Amino acid sequence: MAVPQQQKPDHKPLIKRLLVITLAMFGFGYALVPLYDVFCDLTGINGKTSSMAATADKAVVDLKREITVEFLARPNADMPWLFKPQTQKIKVHPGEIKLVYYEAENITAATMTGQAVPSVAPGQAALYLNKMECFCFNQQVLTAGQKLLMPLQFYVDPALPEQFSTITLSYTLYDMTKHSQPETVAALIPTGGNHE
Amino acid sequence: MSTVTTDPHAHGDHHDEHHHSPPAGLKRWLYTTNHKDIGTLYLLFALTMFFIGGAMAMVIRAELFQPGLQLVQADFFNQMTTVHGLIMVFGAVMPAFTGLANWLIPMMIGAPDMALPRMNNWSFWILPFAFSILLASLFMEGGGPGFGWTFYAPLSTKYSGDSTALFVFSVHIMGISSIMGAINVIVTIFNLRAPGMTWMKMPLFVWTWLITAFLLIAVMPVLAGTVTMVLTDKYFGTSFFDAAGGGDPVLFQHIFWFFGHPEVYIMILPAFGIVSSIVPTFARKPLFGYASMVYATSSIALLSFLVWAHHMFTTGMPVFAELFFMYCTMLIAVPTGVKVFNWVATMWRGAMTFEVPMMFALAFIVLFTIGGLSGLMLAITPADFQYHDTYFVVAHFHYVLVTGAIFSIIAAAYYWLPKWTGHMYDETLGQWHFWCSLISVNMLFFPMHFVGLAGMPRRIPDYALQFADFNAFISIGGFAFGLSQLIFVWVLVKCIRGGEKATAQVWEGAEGLEWELPSPPPYHSFTTPPHVK
Known part of the structure; x- marks a missing residue:
């Protein structure tokens, strides 16, 4: 050289x-x-759940196991809405389809848009928590004072590894009023469009 | 790049050989394409930044002298910790190493100059602009950046002031400067080695800098991307790090530390090269295990890409990831241990003398090893949950950066100063500088281990009462260390202005091409390449 x-x-x-x-x-x-x-x-690290609706066609209910699913919800610090789960926790058999509701209330005097972002603990269990219908797939628009009952339909995949007996599903509700994209699904790729 | 040549005078008059004297006055420095001039500029710039960043450290230590808020507001304290870190990393340590590379690499490999002299001029002269922007933001309404030198989202994206844009642009410029400097180093080493200077004959300083330069071009662009994402998140409505828009704040830490950990080795590998030059000279023995040093440096560089998440053990990673990063981190202790072993083995039964460069090199070996060992403690995931964000971490990285990187730079300055200036420095003053620095730096950083283990959090302007005595002691050490560096300036000024004439070899045991040139060396180092046997 x-x-x-x-x-x-x-x-x-x-x-x-x-x-x-x-x-x-x-x-x-x-x-x-x-x-x-x-x-x-x-x-499944980081507790991210799929933002796509799951189908339950091949799920077989495993009656021998029982999993506790806990529900948490809180509005983000900048979000004035009230937001809480109707059910604190339930026991489910893997494969069994359950429907629970969350309550949201816009206590402000203006129409606002909210977006719930889920997180699952322990993180690896996120892969096995399948949501067939979830309010977190869409944004919610609430007029002043409006209350809304929001559904979450899910089942726990029977393939959930043995070491998990409790899954905690937590939602944080963000104020998306300024992000004028009403139909945005919680996207995988960060999106632009903040037209302040 | 089409006009780049190895000889800055190739496209002008070629008749009077290569012994032009440089143009006089300010233009010499503004227009210079000479590796020695640019090296000097880098080193003086780094020294200036070292004192500016040091002044900020003095503000921090003065505030922490007593519990409670006495001197500064919490907001300004945050700006001090942030800008102190940025200045010291990007303004002091990195330019100092680049300055040493500019001065030494052409002389060590038998080249006339750096390969890309015009780009070299640029890579230096954009730096003052970068740091003027950053420092000016401190005096603007709303103050400078206060989110820590690591600028974690959402602190930097949501809760930061208007100076964030200035911070981002100054980091961009620093990054461009580093990348240009790194490209220059790589091209110089690849293309301008003297005949016979094979890869495995290159001095270790050249080797470590070559590897450092590759690390720089690999990760500085990632840093540029990170600050750009922060910029667009804050000002242009993207959601890279904003959960509400589908992003993830933890992603910031992954991207930042993917840059940040190799950056740590960017700041220490050239130091290994310096110590590997100094120890053999004053032990009067060839370096023990040259080849293993090269391989150890390379493996440290490769491993540095696999350990970034050890900065994020407490972010809630799954256990297998925690274990992976824990074991990879501990693995780095092996090549580092090889290096320390080789330095000790070089000294073994050597005819040692203890001039100032050797003293700083010896202090480096001992104190850097202490910093390495506290790093191993931090690598243990469950222990890290306790140590995370405490003064123990501050103690750890100051041992590797101050008594590691900075001590090696000071050692290098003393070692090559007679070569650069043609004069011997004042040995007595140098010894005073060394002993004052050694004692004060340990007063400054060693007790930080204890307050850290006891739970004192970092980056907070106030602390619980039980830490008061230790903090007063630490602050006194800090002031003493800061003042000790004034002795260094005195030595430098004295040596530049005059002193005992230095011989070409300077040190009895020194070996290498740079010691074959007269002291000071001619403006163009090797106009005809030497033959390396």
Whole structure:
């Protein structure tokens, strides 16, 4: 590799390659965003549940096991609504379909939009909590003083590993009034559109 | 890049050989494409930033001298911890290493200059702008950034002030500067080595810098992406880190520390190279285990990409991830241990003398090892739940960065100063500088281990009463360490202005191409490449 005397080496190919690495790594930084979501979806770490409705056609009810599912709900610090689950916790058999309700009330004097974002603990159990219908799939628009009963239909996958006996499902409700995208599903990829 | 040549005078007059004297006055420094001038600029810039960042540390220690809020508001305290960290990492340690690379790499590999001298000028001269922007934000309405140098979301995206945009742009400029510097180092080392300077004959400082440069071009772009995401989240309505819009604040920590952990090694690998140059000289023995040093450095660099989440053990990761990152982190102790072993083995039965560079190098080996061991304690996941965000962490990273990186930079300055200036520095003053620094730095950082283990949280301007005595002691150590660095400035000024003439070899046991040039070396180092046997 050493350069013979008096001959000027051509630096351009090497510089080009290094610049390509630099740009690729800049792109990689951004690629980490969807990669992280895919990784979390596949492994269930971070307690993210699927934002797509599940189907229950092949689920077999396992009567021998009983799982406790706990429900938590809280509005985000900037969200003035009241938000709570009707049921604190229930026991279910894996594969058994259950329907529970959450209550939301807009106590302000203005029409507002809310979006609930779920999180499951322990994180790995998130993969096995299948929601067939959930208010978190959509945003909710409530007029001043309006109350809403919001359904959550789910079942626990019988494949849930043995070490889990309790699953906690927690929702945080965010104020999305300023994000004017009423039909947005809690997206996998971060979305723009804050037209303040 | 089409006009890049190895010789800055190739496209001008070529008749009077290579011994131009540089243009006089300010233009010499503004227009310079000379690796020595740019190296000097980098080093002086780093020294200035070291004192500015140090002044902020003094504000922090003065406030923490007593419990309660005495001197500054909590908001300003946060800005001090934030900007102190940013200045020291990006303004002091990294430019100092780049300055050393500029001065030394061409001389060590037998090249006339850096490969891309014009870009070299740029990569230095954008830095003052970056730091002016950052420092100016402190004086603006609303103050500077106060979310910690790690700028975690949502602190930086939701709860930050208007200066965030200035912070983001200054980090962009710092990143561009580092990337250009790294590309220059890589091209220089790949293309400009003297005949016979094979890979495994390169001095370890060159090796460690080559690996550092690759780390830089791998992770500085990721940092640029991270700050850009913060910028768009805050000002342009994206939701990378906002759960309400489908993003995730924990994702921020993953991306940031994917940059942040290799960054830690960017700040320590060149230090390994420096110590590997100094110890053999003053032990008068060749470095023990040269090849293993090269492999150890490479494996540390590779492992640095697999350990980022050890900064995030308390974010609620699943157990298997905690274990993976714990074991990978501990694995890094193996190549680092190889290095420490090699330095000790180099000294074993050597004819040692203890001039100032050697003293700082020895202090580096001992104190960096202490920082490494507290790092191992932090790597233990269950223990980390206790230590996380306490002063124990502060003690750990200051041992590896101050008594590690900074001590190695000071050692390098003393070691190569006679080569750079042509004068010997004042040995007595240098010894005073060393002993004052050594004692005060341990007064400053060692008790932080104890208050940290006792639960004192970091980044908080107030603390519980039981930590008062320790904090007063720590602050006194801090002031003493800050003042000790003024001795260093005195030594530098004295040495630059005059002193005993230095020989070409300077140190009896010094080996390497840079010691074959006269002291001070000619403006263009090797106009005809030397032959390395």
